[in-house]
Amino acid sequence: MNILLFGITKDIVGCSSLSIPVAKVSSLKTVKALKDYLSNTYPDLKKLSSLAVAVNNNYAKDNTAIDTYDEIALIPPVSGG
Amino acid sequence: MKSKRYIRQTTLKEFGAEAQQKLSKAKVLVIGVGGLGIPVLQYLNAMGVGVLGMVEQDVVDLSNLQRQVLYSEPDIGAPKLQVALEKLKAQNSETTFKTYDTFLTPKNALEIIADFDLVVDASDNFATRYLVNDACVILKKPFIYGALHSFEGQVSVFNYQGGPTYRCLFPNMPNSAEIPNCNDNGVLGVVPGIVGNLQALEAVKVITGIGENLSGTLLLFNGLQQSYQKIKFQLQPENLNIKQLQETYEDASCVNIAAVSLAKLQELLKNKADIQLIDVRTENEYEDDHLEGSINIPLVEVDDRLDEINPDKPIYMLCETGKRSKIAIEILMEEFEESTFYNVDGGMSAL
Numbered sequence: 001m002n003i004l005l006f007g008i009t010k011d012i013v014g015c016s017s018l019s020i021p022v023a024k025v026s027s028l029k030t031v032k033a034l035k036d037y038l039s040n041t042y043p044d045l046k047k048l049s050s051l052a053v054a055v056n057n058n059y060a061k062d063n064t065a066i067d068t069y070d071e072i073a074l075i076p077p078v079s080g081g
Numbered sequence: 082m083k084s085k086r087y088i089r090q091t092t093l094k095e096f097g098a099e100a101q102q103k104l105s106k107a108k109v110l111v112i113g114v115g116g117l118g119i120p121v122l123q124y125l126n127a128m129g130v131g132v133l134g135m136v137e138q139d140v141v142d143l144s145n146l147q148r149q150v151l152y153s154e155p156d157i158g159a160p161k162l163q164v165a166l167e168k169l170k171a172q173n174s175e176t177t178f179k180t181y182d183t184f185l186t187p188k189n190a191l192e193i194i195a196d197f198d199l200v201v202d203a204s205d206n207f208a209t210r211y212l213v214n215d216a217c218v219i220l221k222k223p224f225i226y227g228a229l230h231s232f233e234g235q236v237s238v239f240n241y242q243g244g245p246t247y248r249c250l251f252p253n254m255p256n257s258a259e260i261p262n263c264n265d266n267g268v269l270g271v272v273p274g275i276v277g278n279l280q281a282l283e284a285v286k287v288i289t290g291i292g293e294n295l296s297g298t299l300l301l302f303n304g305l306q307q308s309y310q311k312i313k314f315q316l317q318p319e320n321l322n323i324k325q326l327q328e329t330y331e332d333a334s335c336v337n338i339a340a341v342s343l344a345k346l347q348e349l350l351k352n353k354a355d356i357q358l359i360d361v362r363t364e365n366e367y368e369d370d371h372l373e374g375s376i377n378i379p380l381v382e383v384d385d386r387l388d389e390i391n392p393d394k395p396i397y398m399l400c401e402t403g404k405r406s407k408i409a410i411e412i413l414m415e416e417f418e419e420s421t422f423y424n425v426d427g428g429m430s431a432l
Contacts, residue, residue, distance in 0.1 A: 004310070006301055007230040016306065050255040052312075059250065059299075059314035073312065075301065077251040080229035080268055081117045081205030 001025045004073040012044045022068045032062035100289035107288045110134035110197040114165045116148045116273030117227050118203035124281040126173045134179040137162045148270040187326045190216040200224035208330035211254045214247040218323045227280040232304040234276035241296040245316040272304050341423045343431040358397045361409045380405045392417040399425040
């Protein structure tokens with residue numbers, strides 16, 4: 001599973017994308033489960049009260065199902081102008 | 082003169098005289114005349130938008146010049162609104178300008194926006210962005226969204242013909258502690274130019290109806306990879322159900338923090354008062370310039386460096402503008418309930 005990181009999530013994780021082996025993510029069935037998994041690995045992600053997630057370039061909700069080969073994007077709001 | 086002026090775009094068969102006519106009748110409000118607002122205004126003005134409104138109350142600062150390319154060195158200290166108006170008038174004398182020498186607030190937003198057909202959100206903070214969204218939803222006006230984070234940008238068209246809004250992507254405003262702004266985080270000069278130009282393009286498409294605008298699509302631009310990602314999203318109908326603005330869009334912080342001026346602090350330092358002064362700016366900012374006797378604990382590290390703070394001495398917190406130091410105090414107040422805290426009002430920028 002490939003995870004693209006935008007805005008502050010990129011700064012928190014330290015790179016612009018994450019590749020997670022199938023074996024690790026096969027138990028993660030929903031966006032919520034993936035969020036929890038990532039928050040445990042990168043605790044600073046927990047501080048983001050407002051974080052959009054896209055699955056295969058479509059905005060996803062917590063209960064959206066995910067597959068091991070999906071492309072995920074973490075999109076926090078950004079405020080700069 | 083008029084037909085010749087716009088001939089390079091009226092020649093385009095998808096655009097033509099008809100689209101030009103629509104531009105000349107359009108009334109567009111640009112909120113913020115900074116990194117995003119400047120390219121938006123320069124292009125919409127050049128291309129022949131009939132009425133351009135500008136909302137801004139800031140003055141030109143030296144640190145603006147690397148990205149706000151309408152301003153020059155002699156403009157430093159002058160009101161942005163006045164400088165921009167003068168230069169844009171010289172660029173196109175046929176445009177009607179309406180200027181609002183204020184920041185957008187819940188008190189003035191509906192009245193200002195009501196006079197326009199289209200709004201461009203070129204602001205630089207979440208409070209204004211959520212205010213623009215809510216006001217546009219109430220008044221049923223479409224708005225062009227653009228926002229930045231270091232080398233990245235986001236662009237979309239919200240509230241267009243009953244389409245999705247800002248709150249359909251990000252339902253609630255984050256607090257200022259979790260997402261840094263440009264002043265704290267930095268932005269590469271050319272990035273707002275690119276994102277602002279993308280906003281101007283969307284504005285032209287919405288006004289004239291050519292092409293496909295970004296309603297229902299969030300465009301993510303990454304300058305370092307030179308890549309664009311398009312995310313589709315849907316309307317959450319409850320977000321159209323806004324009947325009135327919130328009383329305030331600022332952080333709901335109810336903690337009362339004592340403030341002290343920089344001058345007063347300098348006097349205390351001169352008299353060798355028994356205080357501790359903590360500068361919560363980044364290491365780079367601290368190296369550039371700092372007050373003697375201060376220690377540097379960047380805001381992001383405050384949580385982890387509590388042992389460096391002596392809770393028995395009065396604690397003075399300092400940053401560039403007084404915002405980050407206030408957040409740091411809120412964090413420390415939970416740890417050291419008995420300690421005395423002072424926020425240095427206006428921060429180092431008051432030097």
